[in-house]
Amino acid sequence: MTTKLLFIALALVVAFSPGPEPAFAADETLSLLLPANPLEGSRLFTGKGCLRCHAIYGVGGVAGPDFGQGMLKRSLLDIAGVMWNHSPGMAHVIQEQRAARPEFKPAEMASLLSFLYYVGSLDPPGDATTGARLFREKGCQGCHSLAGKGGDVGPKLDKYSRYASPIYLTASLWNHAKAMAGIMEALEIPRPTFERNDIADLLAHIRTAGGSIERLYVQPGNPRRGEKLFSEKRCAQCHSVDDRGGRAAPNLRMSVKGSLLRIAGVMWNQAPKMWKGMAERGIKVPSLTTEEMSDLVSYLYFLQFVDAPGNAARGQVVYREKRCGACHALQGTGGALGADLAKVEKLQTALEVVAEMWNHASTMEQKMLEQSVEWPVFKGGEMADLIAYLLSLRKGSAQPAAAKGSAQK
């Protein structure tokens, strides 16, 4: 009996004691869409001839808009919608240039779209003159020396002149932030914050003054690895992404804005608040290697790449308003010019749908002209709704955009 009571007591203790924090479960939809290398699509961008008409920060053609200005910083399906909307105009230019209209497999489409989204993360190159001013104004030279000038409290910064990427600087800033804060407090130096392109400008100044001819690049961050780090570094214990993770700090899907450097800047700016929260929960401030910092901010940047789930009911309205049924049938009902969209085998995922839409856009335009149907234009969210509707007509529930192994490798 005593043994039985003891066992019950132990069981109760185990049941009511604070257990380990729940692990941050990866969102399957998100994970499948996160690219391993966001710049891999750059090869498609040039290889498929996009660069002939579109530029990235001034490099490339001028027939279409320059994507370097962050104009495609939208969700995956919205970018696909923009491509669709401009398809007739693009077809005209492609014809003029006597070029072949590019076609994309679903995985290629995902790669291209994530590249176009990632382009929005690129800040303008740092400006050394601005960086020199910031170096003074933010009080860096009070502690650090560069090219023989400045304080000796912190390490010399000349060695950072080998780095081509500001990500190196952000990782180092993060790792030393707490120690620096302590010294600044002791010396009564106000803790600087970094906005806009400050970190890139500072690195440009360090490169110009530091004298190294080496150039150490980083490979683009891997958002998939970043997702794992988000859990491993225990960020998820305070922060949430939608309904997953802690509630103590902001939902990052909603709050993270701006380029990679802006995100890294916010991390630095908010660091004192984070340290406090971590201390309350007994979490040690995690250190980050350059690669880890790159992966983590890339993951955070890509949070807004994934569309909010589409609404099938709204999608049905979109289907009707855009007059898709004039040509296409759904489960045997509707037009006969196009395929029955509920039966075509290769329309199982959102990526397959957008790839097929793009690949057939030229033919569809021709048919629409013959039928006097206006070219349908999708506004924000409409593409996601339409696809949700189309996929809902298939057996089972709608599959994530990149299911069926069509996710990027």
Place this chain on the structure above:
Amino acid sequence: MQFTRRGFLQALTATAGAAVLLKGRPSKVGQAAEDVERWATPEEIFVPSICQQCPGGCGLLVRTLDGEVAGISGNPLHPINRGTLCPKAFGGLQLLNDPDRLKGPMARAGERGSFRPIGWDEALKIVTARLSDLRTKELSHTVAVLGGQYRGYRDTLWTRFSEAYGTPNYIRVRCLAPEKPALAHHFMQGVTAPVGYDLAKAQLILSFGVSLLEAWLGPVHNAQAFARLRRSSERPRGWFIQVDPRRSPTAIKADRWIPIVPGTDGILALGIANAIIREGLYDREFVEEHTFGFEDWVDGSGKRHLGFKELVLRDYGLLAVSAATGVAVRSILEIARSLASIKPAVVIGERGPAYGADDLHTRMAIHSLNALVGNIGVPGGLLIQGELPLAPLPVAKKDEIAKRGLAQPRIDGAGEEQYLLTADTPQLLPERILKKNPYPVNALFLFATNPLANHPAKEAFAEAMKQIPFIVSFSPFLDESTAMADLILPDHTYLERWQDDQVTHLAGFTCFSLAQPAASPLHQTRNTADTMLGVAKALGGSVAESLPWEKYEELLREGVKGLFQAGRGYVTTLHAEESLRKVLERQGYWVPEFKDYDGFWKALLQRGAWWDPTGIPVSRKALLKTASGKFEFYSTALKEVVDKAVKREGKTGPFFSALGAGKEEDLLFLPAVPIAPAEETKSFPLRLNTYRLLSRPTGGGRNQPWLLEQPAVHVEASWEGWVEIHPATAAAAGIKEHDSVWVESAKGKIKLPAKLYSGTLPDIVHIPLFGGEGPNPNDLIGNETDIFRGFGLLNTTRVRIRRA
């Protein structure tokens, strides 16, 4: 029937062309109809290759039909030339198909100049036995290797072979070392690699004799940069000023041609500096922050030293400069004002191998203008050269014999006495070989050089070579030097062999070109790199261990791996893709293209080159590597070298005597070029100026009739050499256009047809360098040596002319 030289060469062209079509075996024509059928639809393959006609290193696409070379065009992907070529590239076809090429190894048969064909096995046995014997007798140091104008892994291989075998005498016979910085740049900036010039972004180029559009380093790149200077949609048309004794094609295309007395370029530069300083037009911020020795200064011991400013204001007044250089004061002032006011401006200097006896200080004077206008480390100015991240090879192994051999002094005296600063001093070789000083030469290897034709000391070389018991030549042709050989191991021509090129590019980027053979060898020749790997293997021991590769391509593959692993740069590809990569690089991202080394290697062979352009600027600090970290008008590095020499040898030692005897001491370390009194000109009233034509490849190109036919439009000449004479000078000597003329110097005389050309100062005659057979200006040029470069002073000889 009269058989003229021109007729002969035209016939030779036709023969060579036929040889291309008929594979050198005319009997095949009648063989069978199936051959005709095959030729009607041959398999066409384009193979990337590298032009080796000059140091430019342009990328080629070799068109092959059924494996035989049928044409040459530019590789549109290659970053050096982007598909464009100069005429020299097409001469490669005639080089390949030259009917006078050696068909296989030859051994001397009796007297020098007589040969018998032998097999490769026998040839290799002969050379290995001789080398082995010398090593056994501890005489490895008495083997000398003379190497010509080449670079990359062929240089690496010879260097390793010499080290492992045990000879300090790997001596380069070349007037240009494009992979090394000019001494002036080294002493004033402390750089150890050549500086680049951002010609394309400059708004003004002031050139002191640089044959920018003819034969300076990479003529195709230069022409492209010049085109961008002149025609840019983004900025005003740039200006180009050419200082040159001769109105060359470059001077004709310049906005302003400034004729000058040869050898006085440095004085003119200092006159321009005088005007800039006097008018307060120099870049004060740069001069104050980033230079040393501009103002007079006091050293640690309290001794006052002369500064650059005081030097030019004191010694280079415009009237004196004008009198010495022949350039009007007004012109000097106008150049100075343009240079100081048009930004960015870049000043370049190079005229042949040397400006004259004051070559170092002349170059320092010219280069000081770049600092005066703050033109270092800015777009449109001087750039830093990147380094190729090739994989380091294991250190060459040296056994005791090798160590003892390498400890011996060099035969040419480079790095000693007055030649303290030279890496090679081929000019001195003949005299030292003849005098067996410091020891006799027992074997001589000639690779890619023909000193008996192309060197100013050619007669002395001929005498010296008679004293050498064993001479091996690797030339594919029976040229003058090869005729003196005991053994000939003919190399492939460059279209037949594996090769690489490591271009030190003017625009500052690094480039590595790789080429596999475009065609099978036409004859029983062998890549010299493979030959020497075979010799090393046969010698065994540490020599074989130091050169463990069976084939040259294995060595290349090992080194190139470093490019794959570098984490930067890329195999050249379409311009649009490269531009996008550049955008990403500016953001700090580098995207690898290849998953494994095999893929990288294959792509490199298919596309022809790896390069590392970058849009990321580097600091001025990277370009100013002196002890002071500044641009040194007063070179403390040169002072250190001199001080050490004086400490070792005293002020009567050869180095100090050659450099600065009788000079005010500070003038040794400042860009001071003495204004010499007028020369005694009675016997030889004219000065000879030699120059290289765009159509003349390295080594001459006499066997390339297409190039001989390329006209020199400014004098309407082709096929044969000529002498350019000012009409007034010609009239005074009773010489008319096309007359045969004797040009005589204290050394010798040559006969050439006269071309009357008013684009020159009257007291200068000009002769193009043709190379190879025929009248050779080297017959006129004295064996004076530039103590800083170890090569001849080609433009200092005085001559006279008379009608033949």
